[in-house]
Amino acid sequence: MISNEAKKEIDFWVSKYPEGRESSAVMQALTIVQKENGGSLNSELINDVAEYLEMPAISVQEVATFYENYNHKPVGKHVLRFCHNISCMLNGSDELISYLEDKLGVKTGEVSKDGLVSVKKVECLGACVGGPMCQIGDQYHEHLTKDKLDNILENLT
């Protein structure tokens, strides 16, 4: 179920597009319902968004699975969105991701036992000059090393 507040927010975005083009707001709508649902989507929500914007459910699913900002499994309180694209990879992102997985005892895509963090591999975030890098919330963390990661994890509450 989409809450009334969320619907209001979606309406705001819908109003930015010409009439009959409600579906243009699908990305914002997904972002809004995902946030409300604690950071992830599920088929029920996809269906709800589809119904609300009068789109076929599969078309919403296409968008939701194309973009990496949508999660389809429950996530931790903080999501470490780790870039594994070419520049970051050349600078050792793979090794860091393995390190993270070992340290947290989870694989990418899973949530740590305390529910605090989950790790997700994403494509280039446009910060290649600072690779290897990851995004947590609205924050970019660049030139990462194992020490830096330890530090970051300690500060996550």
Added chain:
Amino acid sequence: MSDIEIEIDGQLVRANQGDSIINIADREGIEVPRFCYHKKLSVAANCRMCLVDVEGVPKAQPACSTPAANGMKIHTKNDKAKFAQKAVMEFLLINHPLDCPICDQGGECELQDVAMEYGSDVSKFNEGKRIVPDKGIGALIQTDMTRCIHCTRCVRFGAEVAGIVEMGGTGRGEGVKIEPFLTEGIQSELSGNMIDVCPVGALTSKPFRYEARTWQMNAVQSVARHDLVGSNIYTQSYRGKVKRVVARDNDSINETWISDRDRFSYEGLNHESRALKPKVKIDGLWQETDWQEALKFAIDGIKNNANSSEQFGVLSSKYASLEEFYLLQKLARNFGTENIDFRLDQAQLSNASSLESTITLSEIESIDHALIVGSYTRLEQPMINHRIRKATLNGASVNTINSKKFDFNYKTGLDVLTSPQKLRATLQSVLKAIHNKTNKDAPSFLSQVSPEDIHNKIADDLIESKNGVIVLGEHLNSNLDSIAITSLIEQIASAADLKIANITLSGNSLSAEKVGFMPDEKGMSAASMFNESTKAFLLMDVDLEYDFFDSKSAQDCFNQEDVFVVALSSFENQSLLNGADVILPMASYYETSGTHINFDGQAQSFSASVKSPGDSKPGWKIIKVMADLFELEGFDYIDSTQVKEQALQLSRNKSSFKDVDFENFDDSQITTHWQYTPYVTDSVTRRASALQKTNIGMIDSAFVSEATAKKLGIGNDDLYLGVPVSIVDSVAEDYVFVHTNQARKA
């Protein structure tokens, strides 16, 4: 009109500005490989297989999405084009499995063909191929999505033709998957066409799986008989059995599509209940016998039971061939009876046969407005509905007057909910509104009628349309007020200058009408034959449970000791064994030659695709022999072509409209409409097992409003006449809409 000149492979060709290169090449017979391009779908240009060299353009260009311009020089086979095509082929094959030996598409696979031509025999790719798990999409279509090359033809088919967006491309990059959102199975009544459009073995026919190889089968051109369209098909048979049905192009009839009913009904032909041997019932016990004995028994029985020729009645389903209808009515009339009918499911003899369609299939595409009355067109006449949908894509509007709000695959504007008993009042209001608005004097029976807002709006749309049509559907058949309704439809059409599409009858009804397979004034209609007066019956392809409006009185009549029933039938079931005294096994669809007359009045003939099983014989031959045994004149035909020629010479004597009593009508009763799912409409389809397992095939609900449910004392999931009740608000009051695959009980 050709306004430009281009050169393809050194050949000068005239073309229209803006034509795509692939279009022109196809017309000129120049082969360009392709996967995603399909002539009836939008251009996606995502497979890149069609790359060709256009002089002056540095990179090879996709032929499907590049418009031709004057003076263009195109090479489809030079080094640059070949290099590009080979490179694309190599990419496409990276993830495609090498499982052609166990793939049903093998032998008719576009990828296989193109790979033979453009592929390399050695792969540079040593890494693992990707594997895509199958979700399963229902009983008709087998998926092997690992073979999918993401051409998106199936996706575009759903969005553009079926009008139900079911398949989509999820994920990205190497993770792209073509899949439906849910796994409940596909909802569309045209879904099988996805099998035809899929260029590879990702989507194949499930009932056909592993049955035969395409090159082993014998393909015969044929015509589907399930609806008014007569879609063109190929039957493909192996060892004397029809194994598959696929679409055959015919732009004016079915374009390149066929409905799932046309495609998958053939399964019923191989059903275990086929009648294979002539049988007679002696002292209540069935005995198999030979043709000679059975025919003698049948003829004697009819002669002995019918004391006068008026005590003999002849009935047929709507699905016989023109030739069979013609011969059977001739037999009956020469015998001396006028008790002839095929309209077994009509509650009362309506004026429906007098209401002539005044529009053709392809004209429907260019209408600007349609008013649909009493029809769930999408399920009843899928290909006619498809034409209406095409019109809506060009901007046509559609209003409906139905007893329930149905799921159309296009947007409807105004939906008026009206129960069958109130339909006359609604139509009268619309007619009155039209008269008011056009300042014409309304006939006197409308003097008391005052249209409401909605009727005025419906009338406005009808008057404003320049090229509108009024569609009258099969719900009319069970309406006890059908005489008034047909007449009102005719009056509305003439008052608002509309075309008429009469789709109340289905199958091969237009053949039956053409040869007069119905009684004249002296004869009795199907509905009135089941009284004491008829003592001998000849039935052709009639199912005693499903086909009659009032199957109980029909069966009661047939079951009587002193009523003698001869059944020409392709199938046996308990009710037939109870009711009949002789069963003469008859050839079914695709087992005999014949003719179908479609909505446009086109008589399409077909030959037999396979031999009929067991001792069964073509219906027209059985009737001819019976006529000879009755010693009737005029049955010395050598082949069915002679029969057809005679039949086509008959011109239908259009019966005039019956008078309507507009004064006295009781509309206070609660009524029930019994609507069959499209997969139990005829004897063959009813036995096609895969169709029964689809979402459409499993429909089984009695829809009723909350208020009416209260009156009837029923609640959700109770049974109403054996059908689970579903309380909804999209259905008319004082009315139950039973949509089911079960035999009619009301």
